[in-house]
Amino acid sequence: MSDEKKTFPLPYPAMELTPHEPPILMVETINSVDDDAESAVIGLTVRETNPFLEADGRLANEALIEIMAQAAAAQDGFNALRDGNPARREGFLVGVSKFSVERGVVLGDELEVSVELGPEFESLCVVFCGIRGKDGGIASAELTVWKGAGKPGSER
Secondary structure: OOOOOOOOOOOEEHHHOOOOOOOOOOOOEEEEEOOOOOEEEEEEEOOOOOOOEOOOOEEOOHHHHHHHHHHHHHHHHHHHHHOOOOOOOEEEEEEEEEEEEOOOEEOOOEEEEEEEEEEEEOOEEEEEEEEEEOOEEEEEEEEEEEEEOOOOOOOO
């Protein structure tokens, strides 16, 4: 079996890469990935269909964690696809640390989420995430995610 990765044109639709579906799916495209599959940039626009959008047009801050988790899922799906595996893998957010919000997000904001893989232990992985808008940083966090093909503990 070859170690050569498949190539896909960018931007690539995130909907094909994550187990999320509308209306909860917020990430839209994989905009860039590095060659060693360690980091990626995922794009989205805050749309009026977003379930976390408040009546005044502001996005609830807890949505930023969900956006980062979806970006991590999209990166994982893209990496799996490049490796010749099914893209929509099961996984879930286990924990969040160092969550910081610099400013709020509103309807129509175009965002980029940077995702960088950190340490892994079996099916658990630390993912460093940051969200930026056109005028600078918005939020950051370290996520711990579980990723695998079955239910947690089924790899035993």
